[in-house]
Amino acid sequence: MAQEQVLVTQPxxxxxxxxxxxxxxxxxxxxxxxxxxxxxxxAGLGRILMARDTLITDYMGLGGIGAALVNAGLLTLIVTFIYRASGATISGGAVACLMLVLGFALFGKNLINIWPIVLGVYVYARFKREPFAKHINTAFFGCALSPVVSEILFSTTLPLHLSLPLALGTGATMGFILAPAAAQLFNAHAGFSLYNMGFTAGIIGTLVVAIYKSYGFVAEPVFIWSTGHNLLLGSFIGVLFLAMIGGGLILDRAALTKLRSILRLDGRSPCDFIAIAGVAPTFVNMGVSGLLTTAYVIAIGGDLNGPVIGAIFSVVGFAAYGKHPRNFVPIMAGVFLASLSKPWGAADPSIVLAALFGTTLAPIAGRFGWGWGIVAGFVHSSTVLTVGALHGGLNLYNNGFAAGIVASVVAPVILAIQSRASTDATDEP
Structure with a gap:
C-alpha cells in the first residue's frame, strides 16, 4: 500500500x-x-513502588486494582506535564509514547523507577547541545528498562548505600546510550517493527544483564498475574474507547469516512496518523482498535489485568502511529493459529501478550499483505517465548525485542522473494 503524505489541518x-x-x-x-x-x-502504591518489576509483575495483583490504576494515571499526568513544559511537538509518536507510559505503568513502570533513565537521556541531550524536547520520546519509550533500576535498588543482596548509587548510575548510563543505539538499530528492521525502542532496549538489557551476571548478580524470575476482573475492567476500558470514538465524531462528523485514509496506509514507521489524516479519524482508529483487541481477549477466554490492559493500551497508542485494524489483525491471527498447532493455548498469559504486543509487526501485513502478516505473527509467537532469557525479564518490551528480530529477518526475505518474482515476470517473453 502506498504511504500517503498529504498533511491535513489539525482541528x-x-x-x-x-x-x-x-x-x-x-x-x-x-x-x-x-x-x-x-x-x-x-497501601497498594507502597507495595508497587518498593517491588522488583521483573516480567511479569502485574501491579493489580501486587497492589490491587485501585493502586495500579492510580500509579498509571499519576505517572502519565506527570509525564504529560513534562511534555508540555519541554515544548515538545505532540505528534502521533508522542501520543503513542504517552499511552505506553499509561499502559506499562500497570506492570513495570512506576513513580520511582523511570527517572534515572529519563535523566540519562536528558544528559545525552545536553551533551549533544540539543533540546530535551528532541529526545523526549526516546526518554519515555526507553523506560522499558526501568525494571533494571528496581531490580538493583531493591535487591536483597546489596545494602542501600551501594544499591542506590548503582541503580541511579546504571539507569542513567542506559538512558544516555539509548538514543544513538536506537537510531542505528532502526536500520535493522527498516521500520517494519513499530517498537524500535523495544528492540533497542532488548539488546541494551541483554548487555547489562550479562555484565551483572558476570559478577554473580542474577535477577530472580517473577510471575504475578491477577484474574477475575474481566467484567469490571472490560466495562471501564470499553467506556474509554467508546469515548475516543465519540470524541472523534464530535470533532468531525466525517471522521468515519476519513478513517479510510488511515486504513489505506501500510503503517511502516515513521507513519504519523495525526499528521496524515487528522486528529478526529485518529481518535476513531484508537477507539476501534481498543474495542477490537479487548473483544479478542474476552473471546479467547483471556484475563483483563495490568499486563493485558497495558498491551491493549499499546495498540491504542500506536493506532496514532502505524496500527489500524487492517494491518494488525493478521498478526493477531498468526499468533492465534500458532496456538492451535503448538503446546500452549491462545489464552495463556504469554500468548495473549504476544498477540497484542506482536501487533508491532503490523507494517509487514500492511506492506506485503495479510498472508505475510499471518506468517510474521506465527513466527513471533515462538520467538517471544525464547528471547526473554537473554535480558532476564528486565526489558518490559520483550515483545518489541522479539519483533525486532523477526522483522529484521522476515522483511528482507519477503523483499528478496518479491524482487525475484518481479524479475521473473520481466524476463518472460
Whole structure:
C-alpha cells in the first residue's frame, strides 16, 4: 500500500491533545479511588513502588486494582506535564509514547523507577547541545528498562548505600546510550517493527544483564498475574474507547469516512496518523482498535489485568502511529493459529501478550499483505517465548525485542522473494 503524505489541518491544538491524554489518565486515577478507596490505594502504591518489576509483575495483583490504576494515571499526568513544559511537538509518536507510559505503568513502570533513565537521556541531550524536547520520546519509550533500576535498588543482596548509587548510575548510563543505539538499530528492521525502542532496549538489557551476571548478580524470575476482573475492567476500558470514538465524531462528523485514509496506509514507521489524516479519524482508529483487541481477549477466554490492559493500551497508542485494524489483525491471527498447532493455548498469559504486543509487526501485513502478516505473527509467537532469557525479564518490551528480530529477518526475505518474482515476470517473453 502506498504511504500517503498529504498533511491535513489539525482541528485540535497540541495543548488540547495533551489535555485529551491527561483526561484518560485522570479517569484511571478517579476510577482507581472509586474501586479501592484511599486507604487501600496508598497501601497498594507502597507495595508497587518498593517491588522488583521483573516480567511479569502485574501491579493489580501486587497492589490491587485501585493502586495500579492510580500509579498509571499519576505517572502519565506527570509525564504529560513534562511534555508540555519541554515544548515538545505532540505528534502521533508522542501520543503513542504517552499511552505506553499509561499502559506499562500497570506492570513495570512506576513513580520511582523511570527517572534515572529519563535523566540519562536528558544528559545525552545536553551533551549533544540539543533540546530535551528532541529526545523526549526516546526518554519515555526507553523506560522499558526501568525494571533494571528496581531490580538493583531493591535487591536483597546489596545494602542501600551501594544499591542506590548503582541503580541511579546504571539507569542513567542506559538512558544516555539509548538514543544513538536506537537510531542505528532502526536500520535493522527498516521500520517494519513499530517498537524500535523495544528492540533497542532488548539488546541494551541483554548487555547489562550479562555484565551483572558476570559478577554473580542474577535477577530472580517473577510471575504475578491477577484474574477475575474481566467484567469490571472490560466495562471501564470499553467506556474509554467508546469515548475516543465519540470524541472523534464530535470533532468531525466525517471522521468515519476519513478513517479510510488511515486504513489505506501500510503503517511502516515513521507513519504519523495525526499528521496524515487528522486528529478526529485518529481518535476513531484508537477507539476501534481498543474495542477490537479487548473483544479478542474476552473471546479467547483471556484475563483483563495490568499486563493485558497495558498491551491493549499499546495498540491504542500506536493506532496514532502505524496500527489500524487492517494491518494488525493478521498478526493477531498468526499468533492465534500458532496456538492451535503448538503446546500452549491462545489464552495463556504469554500468548495473549504476544498477540497484542506482536501487533508491532503490523507494517509487514500492511506492506506485503495479510498472508505475510499471518506468517510474521506465527513466527513471533515462538520467538517471544525464547528471547526473554537473554535480558532476564528486565526489558518490559520483550515483545518489541522479539519483533525486532523477526522483522529484521522476515522483511528482507519477503523483499528478496518479491524482487525475484518481479524479475521473473520481466524476463518472460
Amino acid at each position: 485540535l491544538s497540541e495543548g488540547a491533545l495533551l489535555l485529551c491524554v491527561a483526561a484518560v489518565a485522570f479517569a484511571l486515577v478517579a476510577f482507581g479511588f472509586v474501586v479501592s478507596g484511599p486507604a487501600e490505594v496508598f
